[in-house]
Amino acid sequence: MATFKEFRNNVKPNWCPGCGDFSIQAAIQRAAANVGLEPEQLAVISGIGCSGRISGYINAYGFHGIHGRALPIAQGVKLANRELTVIASGGDGDGFAIGMGHTVHAIRRNLNITYIVMDNQIYGLTKGQTSPRSAEGFKTKSTPEGSIETTLSPLEIAMSAGATFVAQSFSSDLKGLTSLIEQGIKHEGFSLINVFSPCVTFNKINTYDWFKENIVSLDQFPDYDPSDRVAAMNKIMETNGMLTGLIYQNTTRKSYEDMIVGFKPEALAKQDLALTQEQFDQLVSEFK
Amino acid sequence: MGILISQLSWKIGGQQGEGVESTDRIFSTALNRLGYYLYGYRHFSSRIKGGHTNNKIRISTKPIRAISDDLDILVAFDQESIDLNAHELRKGGVIVADAKFDPSVPEGIDARLFPVPITKLAEELGTSLMKNMVASGASWALLGLPLEVFNKAVEEEFGRKGPAIVEKNIEAVKRGADFVLELAGGPLDEFKLEEADGKQKLFMIGNEAIGLGSIAAGCRLMSAYPITPASEIMEYLIKKLPKFGGTVIQTEDEIAAVTMAIGANYAGVRTMTASAGPGLSLMMEAIGLAGMTETPLVIVNTQRGGPSTGLPTKQEQSDLNAMVYGTHGEIPKIVIAPASIEDCFYDMIEAFNLSEQYQVPVIVMTDLQLSLGKQSCEPLDYSKIQIARGKLVQDAPALEGAELFKRYEFTEDGVSPRVLPGEKGGLHHVTGVEHDEVGRPSESAVNRRRMMDKRLKKLNALEIRDAxxxxxxxxxxxxxxxxxxxxxxxxxxxxxxxxxxxxxxxxxxxxxxxxxxxxxxxxxxxxxxxxxxxxxxxxxxxxxxxxxxxxxxxxxxxxxxxxxxxxxxxxxxxxxxxxx
Missing domain, CATH: 3.40.50.920 (Rossmann fold)
Structure with a gap:
């Protein structure tokens, strides 16, 4: 059985020293090993941005696509081969700006994939512009007077879109994050895991220390029931979205693949492409 | 009896949603039964109900692939249909019109008018919905064709709804026929068609042939967003793919449609998307991704009037440059244009094969008339179909240490071995960033030149069937x-x-x-x-x-x-x- 080391490769990430993304990479590698995967059973599909490079830093099948489109590519992979474990990943710009439409609909669709967002509240690769996750008043290259747009709440959006698994974590909490990713992989449906991943170069506000002070861990609430949708929404709002842990899980709704009529449990990619003459004749007969 | 003719043209016009489509369908299905060659043209507006619409079909004893200049019989549900279409009638042509609106022949048009109480006869049988039956029955009778064949088509159209409904519709046909024959004094000699060869052809629209061809090609997934005039491909596959273990997914937009298709093709399932101009424009960046990552991809672009929303329900062939040049940067890409209903079928097999053999995006371009015009199709031969998956490697040997599969290996013809995720010996990386042989990002100038040359030379020797x-x-x-x-x-x-x-x-x-x-x-x-x-x-x-x-x-x-x-x-x- 593969250990987390088998999910490492020899590529040196191009992330800045101290970037939160390193821990997320490690957590994915550990979670993959912990749930018993072999590298070839995992496909990591990522978008564009600093964090989008992650698919190249994990020893597995990796597909680094185009900006904002990690989710539709990942869903295509899963539909074609449901035997693969599919993780989609990218930054907050990728998932909540250019790719927001796909995020909402991937949540609604509920294919069995795990979406890990590396949320640093800023655009790093393009060198420091505002993101939909930036706080109001946040000064960046593109908002020199401070952002005058409302901060987007991905957790609330996910809940309202009918998400079946919503979690949030902090890159410094390697143990908690690894566990959430494992739970996300095991969840039969779409799992969203938003991870605070500080940008040490361009975001001088939302720093490691800032997160430590502001995060509200669900561990503080022993009676919290993640199957209670209303409670989940309340808690997200009460904490202004700074909540970490498994916030919501619906284990009763089936995944998209399980609801497609006639869709087999084996990978579609392994099925025979040929028709019998009889099947073909039947198709043709309705045009007579 | 006069001389028998070898072809004639028939048109039905009315308000959209009034039964124009179904009248045409039943009339032409019955003609197809007799072995006539048919070629149809749909004139319609971008709205659901209301607005003038008409369907024209040309009926012939020989193969035809064009609408005719003129018209022999016009069936009109309203005066507007006469006013808009009567000019097409040849001298002495016939108008069968609903007596309800007190029809008249426009000035300067030499045509014979047969007012038939289409609505009234239908209503007498219980519902004006049967107008289509009365109208097609009247048309059929004027041609002097055997009523049994027509009734059999009616039976098939309504069989699901039970014998009572079938009977009513057959009665509606009879009443339409009887009325017009009384008025005209029998079938019109000059419309007496030569007998057809009796060999029933296939009768379908291009989009259906494309759907059928895709299934025959082994396509098992389609991701698409509805658009005129492409939607029928999706609708056809929605009905059929589940029977073959596949499915159609209606995405949130065309960007999702094309990128999902890329993901599914990467993972090994022949997957297509189909759209028209506006959707094609949205797909441009992803087409480049498929080119750069050498992922097979098949897109059908059913052209309509552009630019922008343009003329969404009208004929045009103006996306050629977009298909040839579209996406930034330089990639190898194939654009094929089916030119017949049979091509629509066989070209899909070719498209899927080419996309895997050359690992490139393939765009199949039709136009509205080819996609939506219903026409006779020669028998399709499944035994001619071969599925060729190119350099797809199965059971790749195990990799040593940190080694990765050379998915982008430099080869003589530029095409590299391809492996599907899940294969133990196939681990590699895929990226739209310029990359090396195992798919890792590379900015090396030497590698860049070699990789560009490798990709672009793939199509050097390409020549498709009937290029x-x-x-x-x-x-x-x-x-x-x-x-x-x-x-x-x-x-x-x-x-x-x-x-x-x-x-x-x-x-x-x-x-x-x-x-x-x-x-x-x-x-x-x-x-x-x-x-x-x-x-x-x-x-x-x-x-x-x-x-x-x-x-x-x-x-x-x-x-x-x-x-x-x-x-x-x-x-x-x-x-x-x-x-x-």
Whole structure:
């Protein structure tokens, strides 16, 4: 059985020293090993941005696509081969700006994939512009007077879109994050895991220390029931979205693949492409 | 009895949603039963109910691939249908109109009017919904065709709804027939068709042939967003794919549709998407991703009037440049243009094979008339179909240590071995960033040049089945007429008349639009005194390709039409005669 080391490769990430993304990479590698995967059973599909490079830093099948489109590519992979474990990943710009439409609909669709967002509240690769996750008043290259747009709440959006698994974590909490990713992989449906991943170069506000002070861990609430949708929404709002842990899980709704009529449990990619003459004749007969 | 005719044209017009479609369907299904060749044209508006719509079909004892200039019988549900269409009637043509609106023949039109109380007869049987039955029954009776065949088509259309409904509809047909025969004093001799060969053809629209071809090609997934005139492909596959373990996913937009198809193709399932101009525009970045990552991809683009929303329900061939040049940067890409209903079927098999053999995006371009015009189709031969997956590697040997599979290995022909995720010995990376042989990002200038050259040389030797469809009986013709897509039959109809005028012509249909088959075309250009390129757009896009790649610019002229309607044989004939 593969250990987390088998999910490492020899590529040196191009992330800045101290970037939160390193821990997320490690957590994915550990979670993959912990749930018993072999590298070839995992496909990591990522978008564009600093964090989008992650698919190249994990020893597995990796597909680094185009900006904002990690989710539709990942869903295509899963539909074609449901035997693969599919993780989609990218930054907050990728998932909540250019790719927001796909995020909402991937949540609604509920294919069995795990979406890990590396949320640093800023655009790093393009060198420091505002993101939909930036706080109001946040000064960046593109908002020199401070952002005058409302901060987007991905957790609330996910809940309202009918998400079946919503979690949030902090890159410094390697143990908690690894566990959430494992739970996300095991969840039969779409799992969203938003991870605070500080940008040490361009975001001088939302720093490691800032997160430590502001995060509200669900561990503080022993009676919290993640199957209670209303409670989940309340808690997200009460904490202004700074909540970490498994916030919501619906284990009763089936995944998209399980609801497609006639869709087999084996990978579609392994099925025979040929028709019998009889099947073909039947198709043709309705045009007579 | 007069002389038997070999073809005639029939049209039904009314308000959208009034039964025009179903009247046409039943009438033509019955004709198909008798073995006639049919070619249909739908005129419709971008709205659901209301607005004038008409369906025209040409009925013939010989194969036909074009609408006719004129019209023999017009069935009208309202006066507007007469006013808008009567000018097409040949001298002495017939109008069957609903007596309800007190129809009249417009001034200057020489036509015989048969007012039939279509609505009233239908209502007497319980519902005005049966107007279509009364109208098609009346049409059928005027042609003097056997009623049993017609009734069998009715039975099949309504069989699901039970015998009572079938019976009522058959009665509606009879009442329409009886009424018009009384009025006309029997079937009209001049509309007496020669007997057809009795061999039932297939009868379908291009989009259905594309759907059927895709299934035969092994396509098992489609991700798409609805759009006119592509949606029927999706609708067909929604019905059929579950029977073969596959599915259609309606995405949130065309960007999701194309990227999902890329993901699914990467993971090993033949997956397509289909759209029209606006959707194609949205797919451009992803087409580049497929090119760069060498992921197979099949896109059907059913052209309609552009730019922007343009004329969404009208004929045009103006996306050629977008398909040939679209996406930033430089990738290898194949653009194929089916030119017949049979091509729509066989080209899908070709498209899926090419996309895997060359690991490139393949765009199949149709136009609205080809996609939506219902027409007779020769028998389709499944035994001709071979599924070729190119350099797809199964059971790749185990990798040593940190080694990765060389998914982008430099090879003689530029095509590298491809492996599907899940394979133990196949681990590699895929990225739209320039990359090395195992797919890792690389900015090395040497690698960049080699990788660009590797990708771009893949199509050097490409020549598809019938890259050019050549009908060149004349060694040195007065005219070489060149077209693409749905215009071929119309061009041939015009050539018959040119021949009668002593103007000799050859005809080439360009089916491989990109890469352009210049060498194959050149000798024909050189042999002709003049070349006329016929296309449904305003900027002569096909002529542009010909001039750029095959030269002979000085003798190339264009005949363009971009008013939303397909060419008529007469227009082509007149223009060619003038230009010759």
């Amino acid at each position: 050019l469809r050549i009908d060149a009986p004349i060694e040195k013709p007065d005219l070489l007429i060149i077209g693409m897509g749905s215009t071929g039959g119309t061009i041939d109809a015009a050539r018959e008349r040119l021949k009668q005028d002593g103007i000799s012509s050859n005809h080439i249909t360009i089916r491989q639009i990109h890469p352009f088959p210049a060498d194959a075309l050149k000798p024909y250009l050189e042999a002709a005194k003049k070349v006329i390129v016929i296309e449904n757009n305003a900027t002569a896009q096909l002529a542009g390709q010909i001039k750029m790649y095959a030269g002979n610019s000085e003798k190339i002229e264009s005949l363009l039409k971009y008013d939303g309607n397909p060419f008529l044989p007469l227009e082509i004939y007149k223009a060619c005669k003038e230009m010759s």
